[in-house]
Amino acid sequence: MSRRSTRRRDGLSLAEAMPDRGLFALVAMVGFLAALTLAGACGARALSARWAGGAAQLVIIQVPQPDQPARQGQSTGQNRADAVQAALVSLPAGSTVHRLSTQELDTLLQPWLGSGLNNGQAPAGSAAMPLPAVLRIDLPDGTVPPATLEQDLSALAPGVIVERNSLWSTRLHALANSLLACAGLALLSVCGVATLITGLTTRAGLASRRDTITTLHGLGASDGYIAGRFARRTASLAFGGGLSGTVLACLPLFALLQITAPFTADADMAQATASQTGLMDEASILNAVPTDLLIGLGCLPVAAALICWLTTQLIVRLWLRRLP
Numbered sequence: 001m002s003r004r005s006t007r008r009r010d011g012l013s014l015a016e017a018m019p020d021r022g023l024f025a026l027v028a029m030v031g032f033l034a035a036l037t038l039a040g041a042c043g044a045r046a047l048s049a050r051w052a053g054g055a056a057q058l059v060i061i062q063v064p065q066p067d068q069p070a071r072q073g074q075s076t077g078q079n080r081a082d083a084v085q086a087a088l089v090s091l092p093a094g095s096t097v098h099r100l101s102t103q104e105l106d107t108l109l110q111p112w113l114g115s116g117l118n119n120g121q122a123p124a125g126s127a128a129m130p131l132p133a134v135l136r137i138d139l140p141d142g143t144v145p146p147a148t149l150e151q152d153l154s155a156l157a158p159g160v161i162v163e164r165n166s167l168w169s170t171r172l173h174a175l176a177n178s179l180l181a182c183a184g185l186a187l188l189s190v191c192g193v194a195t196l197i198t199g200l201t202t203r204a205g206l207a208s209r210r211d212t213i214t215t216l217h218g219l220g221a222s223d224g225y226i227a228g229r230f231a232r233r234t235a236s237l238a239f240g241g242g243l244s245g246t247v248l249a250c251l252p253l254f255a256l257l258q259i260t261a262p263f264t265a266d267a268d269m270a271q272a273t274a275s276q277t278g279l280m281d282e283a284s285i286l287n288a289v290p291t292d293l294l295i296g297l298g299c300l301p302v303a304a305a306l307i308c309w310l311t312t313q314l315i316v317r318l319w320l321r322r323l324p
Contacts (some may be wrong), residue, residue: 023234024241026197027304031245034190034300039253041183042293044176059137059145061153062161066133070156080157081133087156090149094140105131191307198234198311205230206319217323227316235309242304246297257289 066081078086081099088097100108109131139145146152150162206213213226 023197023201023237023308024244027194027238027241027308028245028248030190030194030197031242031300031304032249033245034187034242034304035246035249035253035297037183037186037190038296038300039249039256039293041180041187042290042296043256044179044183046290047176049176057139057141057143058165059139060163060165061135061137062163063133063135063157064159064161065130065157071158081135083156084133084153084160085135087153088135088137090146090152091137092140092143092145095143096138098136098138100134100136102131105134194238194304194307195311198238198308199315202230202234202312202315203319205233206316213320214323217320223317223320226320227313230316231309231312234312235305238308239301239305242301246300250297 061084063081063084067079070078070080070083085097085099088095091097137145145162145164150160153160153162217223217226
């Protein structure tokens with residue numbers, strides 16, 4: 001009953017000239033790819049922002065032979081590690097300095113040296129392999145360590161190694177920009193494919209209804225009326241296809257978010273949601289979803305409908321102008 005009423009309202013019989021299945025399925029596949037591309041771009045940006053930001057503010061200092069007396073600290077009885085830690089008062093205000101304990105060093109070395117480094121019989125400092133003292137420095141946002149930090153610390157303890165992660169931060173930022181550029185090109189390609197599909201479908205509809213359109217146009221039907229009928233048809237199919245493709249893309253995206261959420265979530269959230277299964281619950285995953293990704297996914301069906309509407313309007317109006 002509904003199909004008959006639809007055909008009566010549609011004087012151009014576009015339901016037969018432009019079938020639902022073809023354009024709907026193609027736009028659904030395009031929407032699926034667009035949703036995955038958008039999610040990849042947002043994920044790359046979020047990971048880069050968190051990792052690069054953390055790396056830029058992290059400084060690691062290694063002090064070999066930490067128990068030996070410091071060069072300028074012999075009069076006070078300070079060893080090399082204590083002298084270096086005391087000299088870190090020159091760091092920007094708000095910096096935190098943490099000296100890794102022997103247990104933390106054992107945990108760091110366990111993947112390479114195994115769990116039986118000391119066999120539980122001797123502390124880490126008495127192991128056959130001499131371990132340096134490791135100091136972790138977390139700088140406040142927007143601050144950098146003094147340029148002469150390594151030189152000043154080397155005066156106290158020669159051989160000190162200062163590792164600044166700003167280089168890795170720059171590389172991660174460049175990598176994120178390249179990934180975003182690739183994602184932008186992929187989205188442009190998807191838009192181009194959607195435009196091409198819409199154009200081919202519209203031209204097929206115009207060819208199949210050429211006689212009817214020519215008659216209506218000769219009787220006084222305006223270009224806007226005919227183009228509007230075609231545009232509404234393609235826009236409605238594109239909206240439904242884009243919505244279906246976006247919903248289908250949410251299934252693999254949900255699985256990917258379970259993997260990436262611990263890396264993009266805050267440290268306290270990741271620690272609170274750690275479980276035996278290693279997966280985060282649904283509430284934590286939804287909290288880890290970037291807001292711009294949700295907005296982008298919601299705009300995909302509207303964007304698909306708008307692209308198809310504009311493409312159809314342009315093609316139909318150009319086609320009508322060529323009529324005698």
